[in-house]
Amino acid sequence: MNNFDSIKSQITEIMQTIPEGVLLVAAAKTRLPGEVKAAVEAGIRVVGYNYVQEAERIKQAIDDKIQWHMIGHLQRNKVKKAIGLFDMIETIDSVRLAEEVDKQCALEGKTMPVLIEINSGKESNKTGVLPEHAEKLIRHISTLPNLRLLGLMTMGPRFGNPEEARPYFRITRKLFDRVREMNMPGVEMRYLSMGMSNSYKIAIEEGANIVRIGTLLFGERAARED
Numbered sequence: 073m074n075n076f077d078s079i080k081s082q083i084t085e086i087m088q089t090i091p092e093g094v095l096l097v098a099a100a101k102t103r104l105p106g107e108v109k110a111a112v113e114a115g116i117r118v119v120g121y122n123y124v125q126e127a128e129r130i131k132q133a134i135d136d137k138i139q140w141h142m143i144g145h146l147q148r149n150k151v152k153k154a155i156g157l158f159d160m161i162e163t164i165d166s167v168r169l170a171e172e173v174d175k176q177c178a179l180e181g182k183t184m185p186v187l188i189e190i191n192s193g194k195e196s197n198k199t200g201v202l203p204e205h206a207e208k209l210i211r212h213i214s215t216l217p218n219l220r221l222l223g224l225m226t227m228g229p230r231f232g233n234p235e236e237a238r239p240y241f242r243i244t245r246k247l248f249d250r251v252r253e254m255n256m257p258g259v260e261m262r263y264l265s266m267g268m269s270n271s272y273k274i275a276i277e278e279g280a281n282i283v284r285i286g287t288l289l290f291g292e293r294a295a296r297e298d
């Protein structure tokens with residue numbers, strides 16, 4: 073069995089563990105075009121990227137009609153390119169970034185589906201908005217005509233034992249429910265993106281309906297850059 077075949081059978085296996093109604097995003101950072109192609113052949117319909125340039129390079133090599141999500145920190149000077157590449161930006165975490173996306177979308181005549189990234193672990197070195205500042209950001213985004221706010225995303229702290237991630241998923245879920253009840257214009261709390269290779273089952277138990285999985289689909293990355 074070559075490497076691509078083993079990726080395909082691995083992905084088929086993992087997909088069987090994802091309940092209906094939960095969207096699997098293949099987190100494809102550092103993967104080769106052939107690996108991403110194999111994933112798509114195995115049934116992956118959404119690919120997530122952390123970097124605009126990498127997404128651009130890989131997208132050229134994949135003809136299939138699939139969706140592309142930005143799941144890494146987005147720099148403002150990359151927004152113009154990003155809105156041409158991605159079907160959803162999962163990582164809006166500031167007014168400045170949101171306004172730049174809105175502005176570039178207006179120039180291109182586009183509407184961009186977005187999620188807000190929540191720094192649920194309140195880690196100072198992490199991206200994402202703190203849970204207590206999220207509502208203010210959401211209220212602001214609800215006034216931006218070219219953004220469609222569709223939910224929340226979180227990474228949560230990384231632990232050896234995934235059970236320790238559960239409280240951070242809960243915090244994000246609570247916020248999600250609270251915002252949904254506010255019924256703000258331009259805001260539709262539809263997606264809750266949380267959980268990675270080691271924690272996705274717990275995230276689903278806590279209400280995730282998007283999971284972002286890399287290592288379990290493609291194997292270990294050569295060097296961790298995140």
Ligand SMILES: *Cc1c(COP(=O)(O)O)cnc(C)c1O
Nearest residue numbers: 099143268269284285286287288
């Ligand atoms: C890499 C990455 C993932 C997937 O992580 P794995 O542990 O490889 O499954 C999910 N979300 C984001 C934002 C990532 O950067």
